[in-house]
Amino acid sequence: MINPHRYCVIMCGGVGSRFWPYSRESRPKQFIDFLGTGRTLLQMSYDRILPIVRPENVLVVTNARYLDLIREQLPDVPEDNILLEPARRNTAPCIAWAAYHIAAKDPEASIMVAPSDHLITREALFEESILRGFDFVEHHDALLTLGIKPTRPETGYGYIQVGAPVDGNIFKVKTFTEKPKLELAKVFLETGEFFWNSGIFLWSVKSIIDALKQNAPDLSRSFDEGLDKFGTPAEKQFIVENFPGCISISIDFAVMEKAKNVYVETVDFGWNDLGTWSALYDNSPKNRDANVTQNCTVMAFNATDNIFAVDGEKLVVVYGLKGYIVADAGDVLLICPKSEEQRIKQMVNDVKMTLGDKYL
Amino acid sequence: MINPHRYCVIMCGGVGSRFWPYSRESRPKQFIDFLGTGRTLLQMSYDRILPIVRPENVLVVTNARYLDLIREQLPDVPEDNILLEPARRNTAPCIAWAAYHIAAKDPEASIMVAPSDHLITREALFEESILRGFDFVEHHDALLTLGIKPTRPETGYGYIQVGAPVDGNIFKVKTFTEKPKLELAKVFLETGEFFWNSGIFLWSVKSIIDALKQNAPDLSRSFDEGLDKFGTPAEKQFIVENFPGCISISIDFAVMEKAKNVYVETVDFGWNDLGTWSALYDNSPKNRDANVTQNCTVMAFNATDNIFAVDGEKLVVVYGLKGYIVADAGDVLLICPKSEEQRIKQMVNDVKMTLGDKYL
Numbered sequence: 001m002i003n004p005h006r007y008c009v010i011m012c013g014g015v016g017s018r019f020w021p022y023s024r025e026s027r028p029k030q031f032i033d034f035l036g037t038g039r040t041l042l043q044m045s046y047d048r049i050l051p052i053v054r055p056e057n058v059l060v061v062t063n064a065r066y067l068d069l070i071r072e073q074l075p076d077v078p079e080d081n082i083l084l085e086p087a088r089r090n091t092a093p094c095i096a097w098a099a100y101h102i103a104a105k106d107p108e109a110s111i112m113v114a115p116s117d118h119l120i121t122r123e124a125l126f127e128e129s130i131l132r133g134f135d136f137v138e139h140h141d142a143l144l145t146l147g148i149k150p151t152r153p154e155t156g157y158g159y160i161q162v163g164a165p166v167d168g169n170i171f172k173v174k175t176f177t178e179k180p181k182l183e184l185a186k187v188f189l190e191t192g193e194f195f196w197n198s199g200i201f202l203w204s205v206k207s208i209i210d211a212l213k214q215n216a217p218d219l220s221r222s223f224d225e226g227l228d229k230f231g232t233p234a235e236k237q238f239i240v241e242n243f244p245g246c247i248s249i250s251i252d253f254a255v256m257e258k259a260k261n262v263y264v265e266t267v268d269f270g271w272n273d274l275g276t277w278s279a280l281y282d283n284s285p286k287n288r289d290a291n292v293t294q295n296c297t298v299m300a301f302n303a304t305d306n307i308f309a310v311d312g313e314k315l316v317v318v319y320g321l322k323g324y325i326v327a328d329a330g331d332v333l334l335i336c337p338k339s340e341e342q343r344i345k346q347m348v349n350d351v352k353m354t355l356g357d358k359y360l
Numbered sequence: 361m362i363n364p365h366r367y368c369v370i371m372c373g374g375v376g377s378r379f380w381p382y383s384r385e386s387r388p389k390q391f392i393d394f395l396g397t398g399r400t401l402l403q404m405s406y407d408r409i410l411p412i413v414r415p416e417n418v419l420v421v422t423n424a425r426y427l428d429l430i431r432e433q434l435p436d437v438p439e440d441n442i443l444l445e446p447a448r449r450n451t452a453p454c455i456a457w458a459a460y461h462i463a464a465k466d467p468e469a470s471i472m473v474a475p476s477d478h479l480i481t482r483e484a485l486f487e488e489s490i491l492r493g494f495d496f497v498e499h500h501d502a503l504l505t506l507g508i509k510p511t512r513p514e515t516g517y518g519y520i521q522v523g524a525p526v527d528g529n530i531f532k533v534k535t536f537t538e539k540p541k542l543e544l545a546k547v548f549l550e551t552g553e554f555f556w557n558s559g560i561f562l563w564s565v566k567s568i569i570d571a572l573k574q575n576a577p578d579l580s581r582s583f584d585e586g587l588d589k590f591g592t593p594a595e596k597q598f599i600v601e602n603f604p605g606c607i608s609i610s611i612d613f614a615v616m617e618k619a620k621n622v623y624v625e626t627v628d629f630g631w632n633d634l635g636t637w638s639a640l641y642d643n644s645p646k647n648r649d650a651n652v653t654q655n656c657t658v659m660a661f662n663a664t665d666n667i668f669a670v671d672g673e674k675l676v677v678v679y680g681l682k683g684y685i686v687a688d689a690g691d692v693l694l695i696c697p698k699s700e701e702q703r704i705k706q707m708v709n710d711v712k713m714t715l716g717d718k719y720l
Contacts, residue, residue, distance in 0.1 A: 021677070297715070299707065299710060299711060299714065301703065301707060301710075310693065312691075313691055314691050314692065314693060315691060315692045315693070315711070315715065315719050316692075316693045316694075316695070317381070317692065317693070317694045317695075317696075317707055317711060318694070318695040318696070319695070319696040319697065319700050319703055319707065320696065320697050320700055321695055326693070326695065328688070328693055331672075331673055331674050331675060332674065332675045332676075332677065333670065333674060333675070333676045333677070333686075333688055333693070334676075334677045334678070335676070335677075335678040335679070335681055335686065335695070336677075336678070336679040336680065337679065337680050340679050340680055343661070343679055347659070347661060347677055347679065350659060350661075351659060351675070351677060354659065355657070355675065359675050
C-alpha cells in the first residue's frame with residue numbers, strides 16, 4: 001500500500017537551451033522523447049515515482065507557457081496539481097510554493113522533489129532509495145539530498161562530501177562544492193567521500209518550511225503572507241501577485257548550504273542529468289564507430305565520435321566527421337564540434353538577434 | 361519568324377546520383393529547382409530554346425518513370441513529343457531514335473540536341489550561338505558540337521581541339537580527349553586550342569542518320585528495321601521491343617570521334633554542367649565566409665568553404681566546419697567533405713545494399 005502522506009514535486013520549468021535545436025523554448029528537453037523510448041523525459045520521471053506516490057499526490061511546477069504540454073503528456077495529473085509559475089525564479093521559490101501548497105492540504109506530508117529531465121536507468125534501485133529516504137525524513141527533522149556515486153571527475157556538477165554516518169548509506173553532509181576544477185574533481189573521486197548533487201531532495205513539509213523560515217526568512221515571509229490562501233481558489237491570484245517579487249535563488253544556496261540538519265543518502269541507480277551533449281554522448285551506447293545516434297539511422301564512413309540527434313525518420317549519411325554534434329530538428333540543423341558546445345548558447349543568441357524568436 | 365524545320369531534342373533521362381540526396385532517382389537533378397530560381401533545370405532548358413524552336417518541335421527523351429514529372433513541368437510539350445525509353449542506353453540510341461522519329465515527320469529537319477541539366481547564364485549569347493549553328497548545319501553536311509571556352513584546367517570534362525577554321529568561330533575538329541590528367545589539362549588551357557565538350561549538338565536529320573549508318577551500322581540497322589513505323593501508332597511498340605537490344609554507347613564514341621564531317625562552334629555563354637558539388641561550389645556566388653548556400657539560411661561561425669544545399673525553410677547553424685557538402689533533402693541528410701565527393705556514389709550504393717531503395 002502506498003503511504004497517502006507521501007508527495008512528489010516534479011520541477012518542470014527548464015528551457016533546455018543547451019540542446020538547441022533538438023530542445024526548444026517551445027518544447028524543452030523534458031517534453032521530448034529524448035532517448036527514443038516512446039516516452040518523454042517528463043513522462044519517464046512521472047512513471048518512475050508512481051510505485052511510490054499516489055497519482056493524486058504528484059505535483060508539477062512549471063512555467064505557465066508549458067501548461068498544454070503538461071496536460072498532453074501527463075493527463076492523469078489533476079489540474080489543481082499543476083503549479084504555474086508566473087515568472088522564472090530558480091528552485092528555492094518553486095520548492096517553497098510547493099511546500100506551502102502541500103502543507104495546506106496535508107500538514108503530515110513528506111515530499112520528494114525531483115527534476116523532470118534526468119535519466120535514471122536502474123529503476124528498482126531508485127525505488128528502493130526513495131522509499132528509504134521517505135522513511136528517514138518521516139522519522140527525523142532532516143533535509144535529505146540524494147548523492148550519486150561519481151564515476152568520473154566531472155567538472156560540471158556540484159559535489160557533496162559525506163560526514164558522519166547516520167544510518168546505512170545516510171550521512172550527515174560535511175561540505176557542498178560547486179563545479180570543481182578538474183584537479184580537485186580527480187581528488188574528490190579518489191577519496192570516495194564525495195558524491196554528485198542529484199537535485200533530488202526529500203523532507204517532511206514541516207522540516208522544509210522550518211528550514212526556509214530559518215535560512216531564507218525573506219522568502220518564507222512572502223509565502224506566509226498568503227498562508228490563508230494556499231489550497232483555496234485565492235492561491236492562484238496570490239501567486240500571480242507575489243511570486244514574481246521573490247528572490248531568484250537555488251534551494252542549495254538558500255537552504256541546503258546553510259541548514260544544520262542536512263543529510264545525504266548515497267545512491268547508485270544509474271543517474272545522468274543529460275546536461276550537455278558531451279555528457280549525453282559519454283553516457284550513451286555507441287556503435288562500433290563510437291558514434292551515438294538519437295532517433296535516427298546513421299551510416300557513417302570514416303566518421304567517429306559524433307552524436308547524431310535527428311528528428312523523425314531521417315537517414316544520416318556522413319563521411320569524415322569526427323567529434324561533432326549533428327542535431328536536426330524541425331526547421332533547424334546544427335553542426336558543431338562537441339568540444340565547442342559551450343558556444344551553442346551564444347550561437348542561439350546570435351540567431352535570436354539576427355532572425356528573431358522564430359527558431360528558438 | 362521561327363524556322364519550322366528546326367527541332368530541339370532535350371535529353372532528360374539522367375539519374376543525377378552525384379547530387380544525392382538533393383537529387384534522387386525519383387526526382388533527378390534536372391527536375392529540381394536547383395538554383396532556387398523558381399524553375400527547374402529542365403524548365404530552364406526548355407525556356408531557353410523557345411525563342412529558337414517552335415513549342416511543337418521540342419522533343420523530350422526520358423526514362424518511362426519520369427513521364428509524370430515531364431507532364432507536370434513541361435505542360436506545353438505535346439504528349440507525342442515525349443519519347444519514353446524503355447531502358448537506359450546512353451546517348452547514341454537516344455539520339456538515333458529522336459532522329460528517326462523526326463525524319464518520319466520532317467525529312468528537311470535540322471536538330472539541336474541538348475542536355476536538360478546544365479546551366480547557361482548568358483542566354484542572349486546562347487541564342488545567337490544556336491542560331492548560328494542551325495544556319496551552318498542547314499548549309500553543310502556537318503555534325504556540329506558546341507565547344508565551351510575553358511576557364512580552368514578541369515579534369516572532369518572532355519576536350520575538343522580545334523583544327524582548320526571554317527567560318528568565324530566554326531572549326532573542323534582535330535581531336536577529342538576525354539578527362540585529361542591535370543598536367544595535360546593545364547597545357548590544354550594554355551594553348552587556347554582546346555574547348556570543353558558541352559554535349560550540345562546540331563545537325564540536319566539527314567546528316568546524323570547518314571553518320572549513324574556509316575559509323576554505327578548495327579545501331580542504325582536496328583532503327584531501319586522499323587522505318588515504316590516511326591511517326592505511326594506502331595512506333596511505341598517497336599521501341600519497346602527493339603530499344604532494349606541497342607548497344608549502350610555515347611554519341612561521342614559511336615559517331616563524333618569517327619566521322620569525318622565533325623565541326624565545333626566555339627562559344628562562351630556562361631556554361632556549367634553542374635556535374636559535381638565542387639563544380640557547383642566553384643561556380644556559385646559565395647558569402648563572405650566563402651560558403652555557398654542553396655535554398656537555405658545559414659549562420660556560419662568559424663566555418664568556411666562549405667556548400668549547403670537544404671530543402672525547405674531550414675536554418676542551418678554551423679560551427680567549425682571547413683570544405684564540406686551539407687545536403688539535407690526530405691528524409692536524408694548527407695555530410696561529406698567536398699574533396700571526398702567521389703565517394704558519394706559508393707555511399708549511395710551502400711545505402712541501397714543496407715536499407716533498400718527507400719532512400720534513393
